Amino acid sequence: MNTPDENFAALGLTLPPAPKPLGVYKPYLIDGKYLYVSGHGTVREDGTLIVGRIGDTMNDDDGKLAARQVGLSILSTIKANLGTFNRIKRVIKVLGMVNCIPEFEKHPFIINGCSELFREVWGEDNGVGVRSAVGMGSLPGNIPVEIEALFELIE
Amino acid sequence: MNTPDENFAALGLTLPPAPKPLGVYKPYLIDGKYLYVSGHGTVREDGTLIVGRIGDTMNDDDGKLAARQVGLSILSTIKANLGTFNRIKRVIKVLGMVNCIPEFEKHPFIINGCSELFREVWGEDNGVGVRSAVGMGSLPGNIPVEIEALFELIE
Amino acid sequence: MNTPDENFAALGLTLPPAPKPLGVYKPYLIDGKYLYVSGHGTVREDGTLIVGRIGDTMNDDDGKLAARQVGLSILSTIKANLGTFNRIKRVIKVLGMVNCIPEFEKHPFIINGCSELFREVWGEDNGVGVRSAVGMGSLPGNIPVEIEALFELIE
Numbered sequence: 001m002n003t004p005d006e007n008f009a010a011l012g013l014t015l016p017p018a019p020k021p022l023g024v025y026k027p028y029l030i031d032g033k034y035l036y037v038s039g040h041g042t043v044r045e046d047g048t049l050i051v052g053r054i055g056d057t058m059n060d061d062d063g064k065l066a067a068r069q070v071g072l073s074i075l076s077t078i079k080a081n082l083g084t085f086n087r088i089k090r091v092i093k094v095l096g097m098v099n100c101i102p103e104f105e106k107h108p109f110i111i112n113g114c115s116e117l118f119r120e121v122w123g124e125d126n127g128v129g130v131r132s133a134v135g136m137g138s139l140p141g142n143i144p145v146e147i148e149a150l151f152e153l154i155e
Numbered sequence: 156m157n158t159p160d161e162n163f164a165a166l167g168l169t170l171p172p173a174p175k176p177l178g179v180y181k182p183y184l185i186d187g188k189y190l191y192v193s194g195h196g197t198v199r200e201d202g203t204l205i206v207g208r209i210g211d212t213m214n215d216d217d218g219k220l221a222a223r224q225v226g227l228s229i230l231s232t233i234k235a236n237l238g239t240f241n242r243i244k245r246v247i248k249v250l251g252m253v254n255c256i257p258e259f260e261k262h263p264f265i266i267n268g269c270s271e272l273f274r275e276v277w278g279e280d281n282g283v284g285v286r287s288a289v290g291m292g293s294l295p296g297n298i299p300v301e302i303e304a305l306f307e308l309i310e
Numbered sequence: 311m312n313t314p315d316e317n318f319a320a321l322g323l324t325l326p327p328a329p330k331p332l333g334v335y336k337p338y339l340i341d342g343k344y345l346y347v348s349g350h351g352t353v354r355e356d357g358t359l360i361v362g363r364i365g366d367t368m369n370d371d372d373g374k375l376a377a378r379q380v381g382l383s384i385l386s387t388i389k390a391n392l393g394t395f396n397r398i399k400r401v402i403k404v405l406g407m408v409n410c411i412p413e414f415e416k417h418p419f420i421i422n423g424c425s426e427l428f429r430e431v432w433g434e435d436n437g438v439g440v441r442s443a444v445g446m447g448s449l450p451g452n453i454p455v456e457i458e459a460l461f462e463l464i465e
Binding site: 092093094098099100101102103104105106107108109111112115116119128129130131132133134135136137138152 | 177178179180181182183184186191192193194208250252254257290291292293294295296297301303
């Protein structure tokens, strides 16, 4: 059985830079065995943001890739601050927020882009937590997806 | 004083089937004394979903009933997995998300449909937790209400 | 080093009345060392609510002041029920929900109105937690900002 770090390496993906706060908040906070992660956005490898509204300027597949990119930015925050994905025992909770037109209905498909990434890193059981995937009226900088998460650390 | 199971039985209500995940997430997760419940939707007894947008295709009373149905689907997830409502000590937190037109203002009235159900099952004090009741831009499958919750288990 | 109560007194601000629940929920709930605070709104000193939609009837600076007023209403709930801000060790998490037009992009600027207030009270480190700042489709009573929060208490 591989470690989360080995699982991530096997994916051959590159992490974007860990995002700096865009306001008065911390990107992450540790409270005992809990790792809270602030709402993260669609940071690309070059530090720019994927922008757009799903159902308007972006289609479903673009949106799912955007959610995967949000997952990568969360992984980047973890890697930059904890040094390893191995310190995380499991995903507890994900709140997946989608910037889309009012008629959009496939929020779970979009947020799977992040959830499948977490599952690839931490596995079928530990990589999957509870979740809500919902449609917002708007998101900062017109990013298509923002995700916040709660993880359990290995004590 | 009645148990939560007795309280629920006295209501004479029927639980819908416990919803299967529509994506990569778990319907519930236990972490020590905490029971996290994923965003649940408006599952009817026959397994279909109530759909519609409040202020558009649904009125306030329809919306409140839809929120009650979400509450029943959360109860169904609890019953199917924990076997009893008696293992829950209290409601800690509810996030009530309403799919409505931008002019809608009565989100607390809608989400009371779920909160009153929880109060009937676990009582005036333990059945009532903190809450936010807010308006989304859209919800999966155009359901009118989605609710996620955090409960405390009896240790 | 000043206490949080001293920090707040030095600001020369007046707390609005602690808001009564508008539905079936508790304004706050204590679970061990955790203080959960329900979604709070823009309560003025006279008990009325600031109403409006950012980008439509309110501009960015109005919105930031509205978020600060939400912060004051949260402080009022804490003061009325715990008696002091000194019992709070730190801010863990803030969810800042903005009622704005779909084109709005400056949610972090708005929610800073609350986050800067918390930082003034509890300091650079303890006063700043994780956060998401996002745009809703609508909010109860057409308030421009609603914020829920999680604090850690001094044990």
